[in-house]
Amino acid sequence: MPQLNGGGGDDLGANDELISFKDEGEQEEKISENVSAERDLADVKSSLVNESENNSSSSDCEQTDRRPQPGAQRGSSARQSPSFAEAPRRQQHGGLFKTPPYAGYPFLMIPDLTNPYSPGARTYLPMKWPLLDISGAAALKDSRPTTPGHAVSTPGSYPSAFWVVCLLSLSFIKITGHRGRVAWYCLSNKVPVVQPPPHMHPLTPLITYSNDRFSPRAPPAHLSPDVLDPKTGIPRTPHASELTPYYPLSPGAVGQITHPLGWLVPQQSQHVYSIPAGGFRTPYAALTVSPSMSSLVSGHFSPHMTPPPALRQTGHTHPVLTSPSIKQETSNNDDGASDSAHANATAPPKEAELKPHIKKPLNAFMLYMKEMRAKVVAECTLKESAAINQILGRRWHSLSREEQAKYYELARKERQLHSQLYPGWSARDNYGKRKKRKRENKPEFKPEDKFSPQTKKLCVAYLSPAETACGSPTSSHCSMLDSPDTPSVALASPAAPAPTHSEQAQPLSLTTKPDSRVQHAHFALPTKASSSGSSPYSQPGCSLPRPLPLLTLPAGLPFNHVAVSSQHAVQLQPLSLVTKPAD
């Protein structure tokens, strides 16, 4: 499998892929992000205050103009200063860390101290993510030793409250999962670390299942005492080669699908899919499960749940699809916890069964929001989601390409999984479920009104010196360029007033938010055909003067599947798209 740094195969990040159990990176990041958040907050507040009455003077352009200089991390940190987006990287470099080959699924490698054949600590313990271990979660939630039911305290058994405690002090939570898969959650940067085996099924990173997840069973082999480090007592995680090539997709192991983004989910998001049973709630975001997929787990605890009609009809035999834990959102159970408390809602369950509400898979930005919302909220007193979302939107644009790519990839996987889980589902099914009254007071501004309220969000100030120096507006704020899956979406986004071609041809320097999409249009020139809607990482635009990590990203993808390969292939020719003249 292609690897970024010639690591290749199991040699995942073999260079310096050690965990740095330190927080300095976090602190840096935190500081910078605090600054960023404060600035964002100030901007938003100011914006909110002024927006209604002053469309132009206090626009974000002005605001962003205020922040260019040193403190202008927000828009430009990813390129300009290592503070914001680079912080994690620096954190990693700060010690034993290494930038994961693929940011979305960073590899966390820790030296296998127990391996007698790797005295030089060049053998590393692969960790996987996202994997949830209920017991581990429970241990986090309640580290009291033994709750009858889970084997937290059972020696050599799953979890290891001990581990959790120990690792918590190291800013990492180890969550031991089924069959010894271990998930690490970094409390510092909230970046889960994962290392799927190179031969992993495309979906396996998203999947961890087992019917016996909670059943007291023999501990995973790697957690057996015999794999404990005799010196440290640290359970040794087997090398990738020791791990099951694929997650237990065997017929007998049909089980849960752990959401790939469980780590992204803030604690407060205990949605329909929240994991109901056995104290799966935990104060740690890493242990919560994204709504869209956590139901897969929750369903596990909801015996009454039945696979969606689509699944029942199609009779898929794929373990994922036959998983008993299928998300079953019902119209009457739409926003509540899926646990028993809401099980007996007032609405007739019959209807609910007939019309399960399957939510749309989250897109990249939604995933990002879920991850970052809590952070932003914590960093500021602002509670209003609208304002928070504005901040998040800006941050999203300020993300580096890699960062965004991470979310795009996660979103892609989520969609993929979603489509497999609900083959017959269509976004159309959800149309009308929300009686969203159409906005009537739609701002009537003309397309040429470049500084209308709607177009003021992003502007030149977002072009950091570094960006401008690039000579190409391919900077981070043209996030849609990074939309690997659907570059064309850039032209079809709701908030984007249909850009005219003339607009696209215009200089991009002063693009505002909707115009930023124009930028995409201009540079990416994405066409449905060229993007084919399924060419992740096609990187249509952005002929980056600076290194384009994303170009090599797929190579770093720990997933060895055709899709990725094809993506890679597509992605390797972004320039063709760029140079393609607009029709």
Added chain:
DNA sequence: CCACCTTTGAAGTTG
């Protein structure tokens, strides 16, 4: 109680 707000992206619908 529930739509609105606000964000981006994906997917659907419309012309």
Added chain:
DNA sequence: CAACTTCAAAGGTGG
């Protein structure tokens, strides 16, 4: 095929 619409999350706000 372009343009437009809807929905996904979130939670305070206001009708």
